[in-house]
Amino acid sequence: MLPRLVPVTDIKRKATDIIAALQRDQEPLVITEHGREAAVLMDVVSYRMQERKLALLEGIIRGQQAMAEGRTLSHEEVLLRTAKWA
Template sequence: MRVELVTTLKRQATKILADLHRTKEPVLITEHGQPSAYLVDVQDYEFMQRRLALLEGLSKGERAFLEGNHTAHEAARKRLQKWLK
């Protein structure tokens, strides 16, 4: 992963963005020697957001199941029958 100072980003934003779009490699921006932000390609960010939403949905389903909040297949099919026609 590429690491850049925030001052370098200020001075060379166009070049850093061009490299980012070309390589798709995230850039870690540092301030005062400490990590401050990640610069990522828009498509990669949107992909990560979709993946996160999917994982959150799976986690909610798993939690509901573990808490006993589920319905047997046959009972669920009967409840949903009106929409499955």
Template sequence: MRVELVTNLKRQATKILAELHTSKEAVLITEHGQPSAYLVDVQDYEFMQRRLEILEAISRGERAILEGRTYSQTEAKAKLSKWLK
């Protein structure tokens, strides 16, 4: 991962963004020697967001199972048939 100072980003934003799009490597922006932000390619960011949504849905499903909030196949069919009518 590349690391850039925020001052470099201010001076060379176009160059840094062009390199980011070419390399697809995230860029860590630092301020006063401390991590401040990450620059990532738009497609990579959107991919990560979709992946996170899927993982959150799996987590909700696992939690429902642990809490006993599930239906048998027969119960699910009955509920869906009422809903789909």
């Protein structure tokens, strides 16, 4: 699905209606200026979900890098290290 394009002048004139549509539809809008893409506007719920997904992906990448660099522990080593927390 292609993002909806909204001219910046519409944002200025119809901000309340546009925000209501964002919250209802939870689909980001691409704001255009002089006919070119300039920014993206999205509802807060979708933004926070996207941030959580990004944090998860970054954690996976860090884990892959650790594995590639040999910075891993065996199951037994993890149990020994975490036993002191119990």
